[in-house]
Amino acid sequence: MNNKFIRGAVGFAAVSAITLSGGMAFAKDAISIAVPSFLTGGAAGPFGIPAMNGAKMVADAINAGKLPAPYNTKGFGGASATIIPLDEGGGATKQVAEYRNLVEKRNVDAVVGYISSGNCQALAPVAEELKQFTIFATCGTPRIFEEAARKYVFRTMGHATADNVAAAMYVKEKYPNLKGYTGINQNYAWGQDSWRDFDLTLKQIMPGSSPSDKTQFPKIFAGQYGSEISAMSLDKAELIHTSFWGGDLEAFIFQGNARGLFKKKIGVFTVGGTAAYRLGKKLPNGLVLGARGPYGILVRDRDTALNNWFVSTYKNLYGTYPSGPAYQYGQAILATKIAYDKAGSDATNEQLADALRGATFESFSTTIEMKLGNGHQAITENGYGITEYDAENGENVVKDVKFYPASCVLPPEGQNSVDWIKGGMKGAKC
Amino acid sequence: MVGGSVVEAALTILLDGLQFSSYLFIVSAGLTIIFGVMKILNVAHGSFYAWGAYTAAFFIGKFSDMGLPDAMGFLIIIAAAIIVGVILGFIIEQGILKYMYHRDEVLIVLATFGLFLVLEDIILIAFGTDPYFAYQPMALLDAVEMGGIVRDVYGLTLIGVAALVAVGCWWLLNKTKWGTLLKAVIFDREVGIAMGINVPLVYTLTFIGGAILGGLGGAYIAPTISVAPGLGTEVIVLSFAVVVVGGMGSIAGAAIGSLIIGILRAIAVHELPQVELFVVFAVMAVVLVFRPEGLFAPAKPRKI
Numbered sequence: 001m002n003n004k005f006i007r008g009a010v011g012f013a014a015v016s017a018i019t020l021s022g023g024m025a026f027a028k029d030a031i032s033i034a035v036p037s038f039l040t041g042g043a044a045g046p047f048g049i050p051a052m053n054g055a056k057m058v059a060d061a062i063n064a065g066k067l068p069a070p071y072n073t074k075g076f077g078g079a080s081a082t083i084i085p086l087d088e089g090g091g092a093t094k095q096v097a098e099y100r101n102l103v104e105k106r107n108v109d110a111v112v113g114y115i116s117s118g119n120c121q122a123l124a125p126v127a128e129e130l131k132q133f134t135i136f137a138t139c140g141t142p143r144i145f146e147e148a149a150r151k152y153v154f155r156t157m158g159h160a161t162a163d164n165v166a167a168a169m170y171v172k173e174k175y176p177n178l179k180g181y182t183g184i185n186q187n188y189a190w191g192q193d194s195w196r197d198f199d200l201t202l203k204q205i206m207p208g209s210s211p212s213d214k215t216q217f218p219k220i221f222a223g224q225y226g227s228e229i230s231a232m233s234l235d236k237a238e239l240i241h242t243s244f245w246g247g248d249l250e251a252f253i254f255q256g257n258a259r260g261l262f263k264k265k266i267g268v269f270t271v272g273g274t275a276a277y278r279l280g281k282k283l284p285n286g287l288v289l290g291a292r293g294p295y296g297i298l299v300r301d302r303d304t305a306l307n308n309w310f311v312s313t314y315k316n317l318y319g320t321y322p323s324g325p326a327y328q329y330g331q332a333i334l335a336t337k338i339a340y341d342k343a344g345s346d347a348t349n350e351q352l353a354d355a356l357r358g359a360t361f362e363s364f365s366t367t368i369e370m371k372l373g374n375g376h377q378a379i380t381e382n383g384y385g386i387t388e389y390d391a392e393n394g395e396n397v398v399k400d401v402k403f404y405p406a407s408c409v410l411p412p413e414g415q416n417s418v419d420w421i422k423g424g425m426k427g428a429k430c
Numbered sequence: 431m432v433g434g435s436v437v438e439a440a441l442t443i444l445l446d447g448l449q450f451s452s453y454l455f456i457v458s459a460g461l462t463i464i465f466g467v468m469k470i471l472n473v474a475h476g477s478f479y480a481w482g483a484y485t486a487a488f489f490i491g492k493f494s495d496m497g498l499p500d501a502m503g504f505l506i507i508i509a510a511a512i513i514v515g516v517i518l519g520f521i522i523e524q525g526i527l528k529y530m531y532h533r534d535e536v537l538i539v540l541a542t543f544g545l546f547l548v549l550e551d552i553i554l555i556a557f558g559t560d561p562y563f564a565y566q567p568m569a570l571l572d573a574v575e576m577g578g579i580v581r582d583v584y585g586l587t588l589i590g591v592a593a594l595v596a597v598g599c600w601w602l603l604n605k606t607k608w609g610t611l612l613k614a615v616i617f618d619r620e621v622g623i624a625m626g627i628n629v630p631l632v633y634t635l636t637f638i639g640g641a642i643l644g645g646l647g648g649a650y651i652a653p654t655i656s657v658a659p660g661l662g663t664e665v666i667v668l669s670f671a672v673v674v675v676g677g678m679g680s681i682a683g684a685a686i687g688s689l690i691i692g693i694l695r696a697i698a699v700h701e702l703p704q705v706e707l708f709v710v711f712a713v714m715a716v717v718l719v720f721r722p723e724g725l726f727a728p729a730k731p732r733k734i
Contacts, residue, residue, distance in 0.1 A: 042658040044559035187707050216703050221664050223655045227446035227699040233579040250656035258568050258582035
């Protein structure tokens with residue numbers, strides 16, 4: 001190859017780079033979206049992989065302009081997105097380093113994802129510091145938008161308070177004569193917050209029932225629940241609340257089932273939806289099952305163009321029905337499109353944030369209203385149902401599904417969740 | 431407490447404690463044997479556990495899909511432990527550790543830690559990220575009522591397995607020629623060599639034996655859990671705690687350490703669940719304050 005050609009090529013590349021980085025004068029035709037999710041560890045199978053599948057499927061469809069209306073325009077503000085998958089494992093410190101790397105070295109345009117509340121909690125201030133447009137997809141802790149005002153960080157699903165307030169309301173409706181309840185939750189922020197909200201709500205709405213003084217808080221990833229199952233079997237409480245997820249959830253179901261625990265007690269599983277398709281016949285009948293909002297098995301039959309597209313495309317691509325995390329990541333990618341469509345593909349982080357702040361949009365399974373946290377935290381309805389094995393079709397279904405509107409299970413803007421529940425959930429519209 | 435007398439409650443706590451102790455003992459016995467003989471703190475022990483669990487779960491699932499009787503599961507568990515222990519143990523000892531014995535102990539710990547990370551990633555490549563379920567053996571054994579509550583028989587058999595392992599180790603160490611050789615090497619490696627003991631062979635066999643026990647722990651627990659990536663990590667922490675409490679290198683120590691931790695943990699879960707998380711490490715701290723070498727640390731010869 002002659003030298004002139006090489007020199008020419010280098011010169012052209014340099015000029016283009018200068019124009020692109022310095023000018024940004026014209027709309028981009030490509031953007032990159034980093035999508036962190038658990039690709040290793042116990043949370044990968046039930047959460048991380050379906051979540052990543054959901055994100056990729058929706059991003060591909062958006063790039064090809066194949067989403068149902070009103071989202072059938074091609075691209076993100078016209079730009080085609082490249083998804084950069086990333087492992088969320090390794091703890092918050094590692095994730096903070098990875099996040100800085102993504103923003104400062106790899107110059108991604110948006111970061112969309114995260115399952116663990118611990119990671120979201122650690123990353124929110126970092127995202128603000130770096131002024132990076134970021135959407136949290138699945139993580140649950142209410143603290144992110146209750147403890148500080150955010151400018152660049154969003155969350156497109158309801159937070160954990162909704163899961164547990166809705167669970168308590170469902171319990172009240174289904175088991176009005178409940179005398180006592182207990183719980184088994186992992187001993188960290190997620191498990192403790194979940195139990196706290198469930199317990200506080202029941203105290204408000206079912207004053208005739210009381211919590212056990214021996215609620216269980218095993219270590220996360222403990223995997224062995226023999227003693228806890230014995231203790232709960234001996235407890236006079238008739239109901240067991242759990243926010244277990246991932247491998248812990250499945251191990252607890254196996255071990256509890258082998259010992260007839262769920263025949264004797266009512267099981268309330270706030271994240272049980274992720275196990276519904278995976279466990280098949282091993283999932284006991286009669287569990288109260290949630291999916292952290294209107295997702296997964298709870299909305300499989302919701303007959304809208306967007307949901308039908310989501311369910312059938314996912315089933316075709318991955319051979320199984322989409323669970324909650326697939327929906328949650330899918331709708332976070334959809335929110336990214338909405339922000340880009342409004343602000344343009346060359347929008348700055350500020351412009352993207354302005355575009356999404358306070359928005360209301362139809363997602364695949366529900367309406368998302370960015371109403372809390374000054375327009376950064378979504379509210380959605382939240383629902384529960386009861387598990388039943390459908391022998392004819394060889395799969396689990398949920399019956400008696402009931403949804404509670406967002407305004408019923410989440411505090412109004414400006415109020416802290418715990419204070420709201422303790423104050424008798426004033427302003428709740430159910 | 432409803433539905434049971436004090437005796438019933440005590441029986442429940444005892445059985446829960448024994449069951450958890452048995453689990454602790456099976457996973458920590460291999461770790462302590464390897465340390466006792468070879469002075470290696472083997473972080474890769476968690477990988478033996480994970481590989482045992484994966485191998486058992488994989489084949490139990492496969493055999494079940496092929497319509498073979500569920501009872502085969504028990505054979506698979508034993509076979510998985512042996513296969514994992516022999517193959518992984520042999521490769522690691524002969525391929526890597528053999529070249530490191532003259533190095534500093536800290537370096538060897540780092541090497542086994544590196545191995546642990548590599549083996550975890552190989553699990554991801556070999557088995558993928560989706561968890562495996564192998565509940566068939568547990569489902570086969572059904573449940574019984576004891577102390578006013580239902581218990582699964584499979585969990586109770588764990589106590590028997592731990593007892594077998596304990597008795598087997600005791601017999602091997604105290605009643606066989608091999609045991610005498612082992613004890614000589616444990617007491618003083620150099621004198622052992624001088625007396626004509628084939629120490630490299632003793633090391634290889636010990637490492638394989640320890641690896642089989644690690645694999646057995648994982649294989650036996652597999653039917654009760656969701657076999658998912660990362661399950662080896664938790665085991666290392668717990669088994670280290672047990673081994674430190676019992677005295678590093680002592681099998682009797684591992685047994686007693688497991689019993690103390692297991693039973694105290696069961697009492698905590700039943701009576702004061704808030705402190706459950708803390709029990710394992712509280713026991714460890716208290717023991718170390720009074721006996722920094724652990725409860726049953728083997729005597730060390732004084733070298734001049």
